[in-house]
Amino acid sequence: MGFNFPLCGFTSIDEYYKAMQVHEGAQLKAFCKYIINISLDDELRNHYWAEFAKRYNGPDYKKNRYDIKLALAYAKYAK
Numbered sequence: 001m002g003f004n005f006p007l008c009g010f011t012s013i014d015e016y017y018k019a020m021q022v023h024e025g026a027q028l029k030a031f032c033k034y035i036i037n038i039s040l041d042d043e044l045r046n047h048y049w050a051e052f053a054k055r056y057n058g059p060d061y062k063k064n065r066y067d068i069k070l071a072l073a074y075a076k077y078a079k
Contacts, residue, residue, distance in 0.1 A: 009033040
């Protein structure tokens, strides 16, 4: 979300917007900064999928199975 630009490491929405146009690497870097700044990096590192999903996606994460989807994606790509 654009309003989170400071948590993604940017000083303005325009700077954020321009960076998001560059390439996927810039988007991933911004996402990583966001996750670190909202203190969700430990949840990912420790594979606490439900806690990550609850805090990132909100209380309806179970309805959408976000925790299950994260675990499955991790299992698939960690091989």
